Amino acid sequence: MALGFAGLNFEKILADNQSLVFSLALRFLRDREGAEELAQEVFLQLYEKLRKIESPAHATWWLRRAISHRCIDEARKRRLRPRIGLEAVPEPLAQTRDADPLLSRRLRKLVEKLPDNARMVVLLRYQEDLDPMEIAEMLNMPISTVKSLLHRSLAVLRGKLEKQEIYRKQVCR
Amino acid sequence: MKKAFLFLAIALAAFAQQTFDFKTLDKLGAKAKESTNITLEGDTLKLAVNFLEADNASLKPVVDNLKGVYVRSYEFDKEGQYADADLEPLRAYINTLQWTKIVDVKEDKETSEIYVKPLPNNRLGGLAIIDAEPKEVNVIYITGDLSTSDLAKLGGNFGIPDMKFLHDDKKAGKKSTPAR
Amino acid sequence: MSFEDDLRKALRHEPAPPDFAAKVLARTSRTPTYRRAAVLALAAALALAAIIPAAVHRYRRHQRALEAKDQLITALSITKVQLQQMKEKIRRNTRSKL
Numbered sequence: 001m002a003l004g005f006a007g008l009n010f011e012k013i014l015a016d017n018q019s020l021v022f023s024l025a026l027r028f029l030r031d032r033e034g035a036e037e038l039a040q041e042v043f044l045q046l047y048e049k050l051r052k053i054e055s056p057a058h059a060t061w062w063l064r065r066a067i068s069h070r071c072i073d074e075a076r077k078r079r080l081r082p083r084i085g086l087e088a089v090p091e092p093l094a095q096t097r098d099a100d101p102l103l104s105r106r107l108r109k110l111v112e113k114l115p116d117n118a119r120m121v122v123l124l125r126y127q128e129d130l131d132p133m134e135i136a137e138m139l140n141m142p143i144s145t146v147k148s149l150l151h152r153s154l155a156v157l158r159g160k161l162e163k164q165e166i167y168r169k170q171v172c173r
Numbered sequence: 174m175k176k177a178f179l180f181l182a183i184a185l186a187a188f189a190q191q192t193f194d195f196k197t198l199d200k201l202g203a204k205a206k207e208s209t210n211i212t213l214e215g216d217t218l219k220l221a222v223n224f225l226e227a228d229n230a231s232l233k234p235v236v237d238n239l240k241g242v243y244v245r246s247y248e249f250d251k252e253g254q255y256a257d258a259d260l261e262p263l264r265a266y267i268n269t270l271q272w273t274k275i276v277d278v279k280e281d282k283e284t285s286e287i288y289v290k291p292l293p294n295n296r297l298g299g300l301a302i303i304d305a306e307p308k309e310v311n312v313i314y315i316t317g318d319l320s321t322s323d324l325a326k327l328g329g330n331f332g333i334p335d336m337k338f339l340h341d342d343k344k345a346g347k348k349s350t351p352a353r
Numbered sequence: 354m355s356f357e358d359d360l361r362k363a364l365r366h367e368p369a370p371p372d373f374a375a376k377v378l379a380r381t382s383r384t385p386t387y388r389r390a391a392v393l394a395l396a397a398a399l400a401l402a403a404i405i406p407a408a409v410h411r412y413r414r415h416q417r418a419l420e421a422k423d424q425l426i427t428a429l430s431i432t433k434v435q436l437q438q439m440k441e442k443i444r445r446n447t448r449s450k451l
Contacts (some may be wrong), residue, residue: 104363127364221421
């Protein structure tokens with residue numbers, strides 16, 4: 001059993017935070033295998049640094065920060081897709097033709113299409129419930145940029161969802 | 174004597190254009206739970222415009238001649254957290270500039286105003302929006318040389334649905350002021 | 354339920370694969386050491402870059418420009434939304450008076 005400086009149990013930290021870390025990676029990278037690999041690596045990094053972790057809350061903070069940064073670096077390395085500005089998010093018509101009516105799933109798909117920085121900020125805000133200041137500190141980003149990304153992303157998501165709703169209503173008539 | 178008076182009036186008007194301190198609006202947000210404060214002018218605005226145009230050339234006509242962009246947007250937990258009187262200095266300043274108030278809507282406890290500085294050929298030298306609601310207040314103040322059709326062209330950008338009303342209403346020669 | 358609540362609901366944690374913890378624990382017994390060397394090398398390279406004033410200045414100016422660009426986009430977005438809301442208010446106000 002690995003214990004940190006404060007007598008922290010690594011296995012407990014792993015059990016308590018694995019879903020958080022995996023979810024962030026999965027929703028950011030949109031690749032299950034890649035997300036699992038990155039999530040594992042982040043826990044291994046934590047294992048190496050366990051002596052510097054002061055509490056379970058500190059471990060959670062550390063893991064969030066590590067996976068966020070690793071995800072952004074990984075996306076940059078992979079160049080998953082060409083850089084898409086918020087004004088050019090592709091039309092979702094193909095998704096609605098796939099007939100997935102569940103709101104949550106549609107929202108997740110829309111979040112997946114956001115540009116990298118915007119996607120990470122939205123995930124940290126609405127998946128991890130961090131406030132803009134915490135997100136700014138975590139991502140080393142100016143708070144005005146965080147707020148700007150949140151504001152614009154919500155407008156994009158709302159707009160795209162509304163368009164999908166209009167299209168669905170027309171198709172279902 | 175008349176010439177001297179005219180010269181003084183012009184000088185005062187020119188001076189007035191430079192004297193509003195948007196920091197005075199910051200007290201509006203003293204109790205805000207969420208706030209957005211943007212002040213872009215001078216070199217900083219030029220930097221922003223250059224970068225924006227590099228990403229999206231279609232925005233060039235909208236942003237190329239901007240001189241100042243000021244936004245104060247505050248959201249509150251409950252009503253009564255800001256004083257409408259704190260907006261009066263801005264309203265008074267806009268009045269000294271003799272901008273035209275083209276929208277003045279009062280609905281329940283909400284006040285919505287749009288002021289413009291009209292220029293020839295469907296252009297605007299400035300746009301000010303003051304939207305005061307019980308739990309939210311938004312102030313936007315933009316100066317420069319912009320056209321109403323360029324503002325409408327923002328539609329489709331930023332993921333926000335297309336909007337033509339400002340352009341269409343001006344084209345039809347209508348003022349967007351509702352009957353009271 | 355607000356849009357933001359819908360978003361929170363949509364983004365609830367996805368469970369990690371059932372064997373995730375076991376895989377991590379298996380790997381802890383063979384943590385590689387090469388990574389430390391790579392991190393130290395990267396730190397040294399970054400420190401070197403940081404002492405070059407021109408590069409730092411250019412980077413900071415670039416960051417300022419990016420931040421300013423973001424603020425400009427936000428300002429224009431807010432302007433658009435406000436104008437749209439004004440249009441709706443005018444329409445409602447006009448209808449109620451007819």
